[in-house]
Amino acid sequence: MNPTANYLPDVKNQYEALPYPARDPADEGKRLILTWLDDLPMLNHYCFAGRRSFASGFRVLVAGGGTGDGTIFLAEQLRHTDAQIVHLDMSGASLAIARERAALRKLGNISFLQDSLLNLPQLGLAAFDYINCSGVLHHLADPDAGFRALRSVLKPDGAIGLMVYATAGRTGVYQMQALMRMVNGAEPDTRRKIANTRELLGSLPPSNWFKRGEADLYHDHKHDDAGLYDLLLHSQDRAYSVDELFDWLGAGEHGHGMQLQFTDVQRGRAPYLPHMVLGAKPPALLARLRQLPLRQQYAMAELMGGSITTHSLFLTRDASCTAPYGDADYIPFFFHEPLDGATLAQVFASNKGQPFLLQHQHSGVALTVNPGRYGPQILRLIDGQRSFGQIFEQFRQDWKGKAAAPDNAALFADFAESYETLNAIERLLLRHPDAGVADPTT
Numbered sequence: 001m002n003p004t005a006n007y008l009p010d011v012k013n014q015y016e017a018l019p020y021p022a023r024d025p026a027d028e029g030k031r032l033i034l035t036w037l038d039d040l041p042m043l044n045h046y047c048f049a050g051r052r053s054f055a056s057g058f059r060v061l062v063a064g065g066g067t068g069d070g071t072i073f074l075a076e077q078l079r080h081t082d083a084q085i086v087h088l089d090m091s092g093a094s095l096a097i098a099r100e101r102a103a104l105r106k107l108g109n110i111s112f113l114q115d116s117l118l119n120l121p122q123l124g125l126a127a128f129d130y131i132n133c134s135g136v137l138h139h140l141a142d143p144d145a146g147f148r149a150l151r152s153v154l155k156p157d158g159a160i161g162l163m164v165y166a167t168a169g170r171t172g173v174y175q176m177q178a179l180m181r182m183v184n185g186a187e188p189d190t191r192r193k194i195a196n197t198r199e200l201l202g203s204l205p206p207s208n209w210f211k212r213g214e215a216d217l218y219h220d221h222k223h224d225d226a227g228l229y230d231l232l233l234h235s236q237d238r239a240y241s242v243d244e245l246f247d248w249l250g251a252g253e254h255g256h257g258m259q260l261q262f263t264d265v266q267r268g269r270a271p272y273l274p275h276m277v278l279g280a281k282p283p284a285l286l287a288r289l290r291q292l293p294l295r296q297q298y299a300m301a302e303l304m305g306g307s308i309t310t311h312s313l314f315l316t317r318d319a320s321c322t323a324p325y326g327d328a329d330y331i332p333f334f335f336h337e338p339l340d341g342a343t344l345a346q347v348f349a350s351n352k353g354q355p356f357l358l359q360h361q362h363s364g365v366a367l368t369v370n371p372g373r374y375g376p377q378i379l380r381l382i383d384g385q386r387s388f389g390q391i392f393e394q395f396r397q398d399w400k401g402k403a404a405a406p407d408n409a410a411l412f413a414d415f416a417e418s419y420e421t422l423n424a425i426e427r428l429l430l431r432h433p434d435a436g437v438a439d440p441t442t
């Protein structure tokens, strides 16, 4: 550990006593845990314009990597490349678990570093293409100092996958934290504090704000002591609204000038978009809200839905890092679920070509979608191999209409709403042929 200890002692003590998330290395033989932000095909779409092959020279930092979920998932995906992954954490106990998980999997592409991420500018590490920092910056006394430290080791065209707490969805958590500070007072014993919390949780009425959220928003405390302590007894914990994140990290006067691309676990941008939050029977005023800048829409949707407990987002240099819709060279592919074009074509044609109700189980999205005139036919041709140009060419070969078949621009326009809907929930993504094989892990 660096002698210029640059960390909060209480926070370090917590993660030495209760490494988070609690993991048993023996479970590596049974399953691979997937971490949402670190799935390479999605990372590629949002951070490298879908052009990265990951085949050579890719450098990853997992800052505050804890017991290793993100590290292991990235290292597994990059196993057959020469990528280097640095797992940094100040907790020796967490590091030991992450190290053992990697050893059991015989992953040789990870270096482990026990240090504070605030020391990154002085560690002499070569710059990184991708930095994952999930659930860490909100536990620093000065999160911006942490962010600047990450930035100092990021390549100019690199990207950050960030997760920080969200204010609105954690309302009940902060009330419970305040309550437990009063109940526990100066109690020094961690076990006693955990026992007090469990005892109280067992008796609180359903009207309690934390209890109100227990069914769908808060789960960590149900798993184990590490989860309960992290959620309800943390000594250093803050949260952000959408607006605060844009002010901090975005293009404003005092921001870091980065592009923010939100992607909530399983739901993508859906909880950030008013038309997706308001569902199948939107109010008339929605049309006006949809004209507002995206930042404002995101901020309103956060308050409408109330269900965002963490903000997961990619931070990139600018908007050109996202794979563009409308370029015929790009290859569309279905992701995050075993979807195929034929099945989706049926769903999109379910109302005889008219707007239909899309009900998507995993994201919870239910909204009316206009499939356009050709949506189902285009969906049917998506196989993860053909580019849009090839799909449209095939479409024209199949064309039986009397008028001339639509050109690429007309087809892109027609398919735009279908694409935007499926892309918003991260079920339809893009890669450029430069990225090489569809799945970089093979």
Ligand SMILES: C[S@@+](CC[C@H](N)C(=O)[O-])C[C@H]1O[C@@H](n2cnc3c(N)ncnc32)[C@H](O)[C@@H]1O
Pocket: 006, 007, 008, 011, 012, 015, 020, 021, 063, 064, 065, 066, 067, 068, 069, 070, 088, 089, 090, 091, 094, 115, 116, 117, 118, 133, 134, 135, 136, 139, 140, 230
């Ligand atoms: C809530 S855990 C998240 C772990 C992991 N990123 C994940 O999502 O599974 C927070 C981690 O950040 C680490 N941490 C907190 N402050 C840190 C600092 N200044 N430098 C390095 N690690 C830090 C803690 O030791 C802990 O392992």
